[in-house]
Amino acid sequence: MKKISIILSVLGMIAFASCKSLDVAPPNSITDEQVQEILNGTDEAKIDMVITAIGNNLQNNFNIAGQTWSGYSSYPLNSQVDQDFLMCMRGNDVIPGTLETASGHHINAYQLIKSQFNTDNTYPYWAMGALLTTNANKVLLYMPKDAASAKVANFRAQALCVRAYAYMQLMERFQPSYTRNGKSGNGMPIYTKYDVNPVAPISSAEETYKFILDDLKEAVDILGTTGYTDQPNDIDLGVAQFLLTRAALWAGEWETAITIGNALLSHYNTFIAEAYYGADNADLDAIVAGTKEIKAEDNAFQTLAHNPEAIMGFVQGEGSNTYMNGFANVFKAGEGGYGGNAPRIDDRLYKLMDDKDFRKARFTTKEVDYEYVIDETTKKTARIPEHANLKWAATIAKSYSTRDHHVDCDNYIFRSSEALLMVAEAQAQSGKDADAKATLNKLLAARTKAGETPLTCDNYSGMAGMNALQMVQLQTRIELWCEGGREYYNNKRWNIAVDRSNSADHYYKADANKLSVDEMILAVPLQETSTNTNWASVK
Numbered sequence: 001m002k003k004i005s006i007i008l009s010v011l012g013m014i015a016f017a018s019c020k021s022l023d024v025a026p027p028n029s030i031t032d033e034q035v036q037e038i039l040n041g042t043d044e045a046k047i048d049m050v051i052t053a054i055g056n057n058l059q060n061n062f063n064i065a066g067q068t069w070s071g072y073s074s075y076p077l078n079s080q081v082d083q084d085f086l087m088c089m090r091g092n093d094v095i096p097g098t099l100e101t102a103s104g105h106h107i108n109a110y111q112l113i114k115s116q117f118n119t120d121n122t123y124p125y126w127a128m129g130a131l132l133t134t135n136a137n138k139v140l141l142y143m144p145k146d147a148a149s150a151k152v153a154n155f156r157a158q159a160l161c162v163r164a165y166a167y168m169q170l171m172e173r174f175q176p177s178y179t180r181n182g183k184s185g186n187g188m189p190i191y192t193k194y195d196v197n198p199v200a201p202i203s204s205a206e207e208t209y210k211f212i213l214d215d216l217k218e219a220v221d222i223l224g225t226t227g228y229t230d231q232p233n234d235i236d237l238g239v240a241q242f243l244l245t246r247a248a249l250w251a252g253e254w255e256t257a258i259t260i261g262n263a264l265l266s267h268y269n270t271f272i273a274e275a276y277y278g279a280d281n282a283d284l285d286a287i288v289a290g291t292k293e294i295k296a297e298d299n300a301f302q303t304l305a306h307n308p309e310a311i312m313g314f315v316q317g318e319g320s321n322t323y324m325n326g327f328a329n330v331f332k333a334g335e336g337g338y339g340g341n342a343p344r345i346d347d348r349l350y351k352l353m354d355d356k357d358f359r360k361a362r363f364t365t366k367e368v369d370y371e372y373v374i375d376e377t378t379k380k381t382a383r384i385p386e387h388a389n390l391k392w393a394a395t396i397a398k399s400y401s402t403r404d405h406h407v408d409c410d411n412y413i414f415r416s417s418e419a420l421l422m423v424a425e426a427q428a429q430s431g432k433d434a435d436a437k438a439t440l441n442k443l444l445a446a447r448t449k450a451g452e453t454p455l456t457c458d459n460y461s462g463m464a465g466m467n468a469l470q471m472v473q474l475q476t477r478i479e480l481w482c483e484g485g486r487e488y489y490n491n492k493r494w495n496i497a498v499d500r501s502n503s504a505d506h507y508y509k510a511d512a513n514k515l516s517v518d519e520m521i522l523a524v525p526l527q528e529t530s531t532n533t534n535w536a537s538v539k
Contacts, residue, residue: 022133022134022188022197035050039143039149044149051155054138058158059233059234061135061136062235063233063314063411064080064128065078065079065082076103077105080128083124083125083485084485085485086106086109088343088484088488089106089343090109090112090515091487091488092348092487092496092498092500092503093345093346093477093487094345094482095110095345097337097388098340098382101382102340102341103340103341110507111513118523120526121525122173122174122523123525129166131166132165133167136160136162136166137163137192139158139159140156140159140163140192141193141194157218161235164216167188167190167212168212168250170188171205171208171212172250172489173522175188175521176521177493177517178205178250183252184204186202186203186205187202187204187205187206187207187208187209188203188208189202189532190203199533201534202535202537209247213253217244220240220241220244223237223240228267232304232313232315232412233313233315241264242414245261245264245419245422248426250493254426254430255430257425258427258430261419261420265419265423268308269416271443271447272307272309272417272446273300274447274450275298276306277301277358277359278393279362279390279393280361280362281361281364281390284366284368285368290371290403293396294395295395295396296398296409301391301392301412302329302394304410305410307412309417310414312413313412313414316399316408327341328341328391328482329342329393330342330393331395332407333372333405334407337384342392343482344387344388344389345387345389345481348503350387352462353462353478356455358447358448359447359478362390362391363389364385364386364390365386366386367384367385367386369383369384373404373405374405389482417480420442421443425469428469428472436472437456437457437468437471444457444475447479473496491520495517498514498515499514500513500514
């Protein structure tokens with residue numbers, strides 16, 4: 001028992017060490033030998049202790065913060081959610097609340113300063129993928145493919161999900177769209193072992209996506225024996241199916257995306273209710289007057305209890321990152337509404353939403369002044385602009401009873417509406433237009449205002465004259481507005497440039513604030529190319 005304690009102590013110390021390159025430091029060889037002996041044995045109690053110590057924090061790789069930069073942990077590019085939020089600022093549909101007070105990092109991202117895409121500034125985005133790869137490979141070192149123990153296999157599947165997610169991020173950020181590029185081009189250096197690795201060659205995009213898909217297909221097979229845990233922060237079958245659907249969509253494997261996505265949706269078949277989908281613009285005057293409150297517990301984007309779509313998420317106090325309450329909540333001080341960062345929707349997208357679609361009522365229709373609680377003793381008034389979002393609205397933070405400066409909330413990572421939209425896209429991309437419309441109709445019916453005739457692809461005003469794929473693209477922009485950088489990355493796949501020139505709402509819309517699709521690719525950072533010289537031969 002004493003030896004076990006020593007092993008667990010050592011493993012605990014290495015479990016989440018930071019790594020900033022895809023080639024990494026070696027494991028402790030003595031611990032490796034001892035662990036393998038235990039995992040190959042028959043003592044279930046010892047096996048439980050070891051695999052829990054090795055893999056217990058794997059889920060935190062989907063909500064990681066303060067890990068990717070040598071500066072302060074609060075640096076805006078240090079967390080997954082911050083990186084995603086900055087990407088939202090780089091698209092067509094999202095606008096900072098006010099230019100005068102918004103964060104400099106957010107304004108720089110929003111301005112589309114081209115130097116931010118260069119090798120000197122993209123390292124945090126690379127380091128995120130490298131960190132997740134390292135964390136996954138640490139676990140996989142002890143979780144062989146032929147493991148006899150079902151528990152070992154389960155942790156292996158979870159680690160495969162993390163590694164696939166890491167490489168998906170790297171491909172999404174640092175390479176052109178695979179399908180748009182004719183399924184050619186470069187991929188990533190692939191590392192499968194936690195060791196002192198020689199620098200790997202740069203695999204092709206085809207090889208890299210095969211690697212990603214193989215990891216996820218194995219994970220789905222393994223986790224299929226245990227199914228859905230319905231615990232939001234578990235890496236379970238739902239997470240594996242979601243990632244496989246996304247990877248298959250990106251790789252142009254339409255049938256895989258449809259089959260796996262529909263299997264996922266057969267379990268996650270309940271939509272966020274209208275009452276819990278943010279706040280209604282009709283209540284704006286009462287909220288400003290202080291006669292109506294919006295509690296975080298009553299907003300599905302703030303609290304998982306009312307979000308049946310959450311495939312993965314974190315309850316407050318269990319690794320939850322409160323950024324969306326702090327940044328996106330228009331009624332919060334700090335970085336939010338008073339700080340000028342709470343995002344607005346571009347008028348061009350707003351006008352395409354049908355009046356019977358309750359998501360349209362999740363944006364303000366006029367300017368108002370709101371009194372913000374800055375701290376325990378200070379209140380200040382600031383202007384909320386037209387088209388400000390009410391999607392993340394909460395005047396009272398989770399677990400609190402009155403308006404104050406707190407931003408406590410839950411954090412969702414993946415939700416089933418995105419899976420539905422991915423299935424619909426795969427159907428449209430493969431020429432199954434009727435199927436794509438039928439899939440979209442499920443979402444549209446769920447987003448129709450109470451008492452109205454259900455919306456469909458045939459009666460949705462903003463989709464008149466669109467083909468099936470264009471309908472999917474529009475509904476994806478609406479449903480996933482300001483979530484996960486999705487608009488930016490989807491535009492790169494869909495060959496849609498960033499062009500704000502005919503917007504009435506955007507602050508910056510000159511030629512200097514445009515991005516062609518080819519300009520939407522981050523450069524592999526100098527820290528990586530100077531270490532792995534194989535990048536020098538990549539065209």
